[in-house]
Amino acid sequence: MIELFDVWKRFRDWVLKGVNLRIERNGLFAIVGDNGSGKTTLLRIMCGLEKPNKGFVKILGRDLRDCKRFLGVLLHENILYDELTVEENLNFYAKVYGCYSEISKDVSRRLGLDGYMDFKVKDLSFGWKKRANLVRALLNNPKIILFDEPFSGLDESAREDVREIMFDLSRDRVVVFTTPIEPDIDCEILRIENGVVYV
Numbered sequence: 001m002i003e004l005f006d007v008w009k010r011f012r013d014w015v016l017k018g019v020n021l022r023i024e025r026n027g028l029f030a031i032v033g034d035n036g037s038g039k040t041t042l043l044r045i046m047c048g049l050e051k052p053n054k055g056f057v058k059i060l061g062r063d064l065r066d067c068k069r070f071l072g073v074l075l076h077e078n079i080l081y082d083e084l085t086v087e088e089n090l091n092f093y094a095k096v097y098g099c100y101s102e103i104s105k106d107v108s109r110r111l112g113l114d115g116y117m118d119f120k121v122k123d124l125s126f127g128w129k130k131r132a133n134l135v136r137a138l139l140n141n142p143k144i145i146l147f148d149e150p151f152s153g154l155d156e157s158a159r160e161d162v163r164e165i166m167f168d169l170s171r172d173r174v175v176v177f178t179t180p181i182e183p184d185i186d187c188e189i190l191r192i193e194n195g196v197v198y199v
Helices: 039-046 086-097 102-110 126-137 156-169
Strands: 002-010 014-023 027-032 054-059 071-074 144-148 174-179 188-193 196-198
Touching: 002 039, 014 039, 014 196, 027 039, 039 144, 039 174, 071 126, 086 126, 102 126, 102 156, 126 144, 126 156, 156 174
Parallel strands: 027 174, 027 188, 071 144, 144 174
Antiparallel strands: 002 014, 002 054, 188 196
């Protein structure tokens, strides 16, 4: 479902060094590595936000450029519009994606976001912005979901909710997330160290 072939990436120095990776089944996969190990860059290459200097990525057996509609992505940065309410943002992105999936509505309820739909994004705490961005990532009912450190900035209750949601989603799709620490969730571990992935 996700294939990386000899992927190299450099900015000033090499961040990824010949990554070969294949995820062939639904499930939950954690990319575990220290800060600066290359895990965020790897995730950004998987979703097409960064281009490798060498190598290529395939999603569902096809070129990544043809498969972005099958991806859901949650990154560190907030990509919602600050001056719009949560509901206005989600409706806007739903029009962009062409749908407002039932899975995203269910996740919104489970995260308690329904009570914040009328809030402008600029008035939300970091944790609530993250919840709203997570729901935005699921609007198109993606087959493959990529989360960059999904637990950071959340309190323990919200982290537990997100863990349960990720586990439920992984039953019938691929969910990949990055984390700097050993995850306390049943998943397959992919370790990255100095730009090299160890399966």
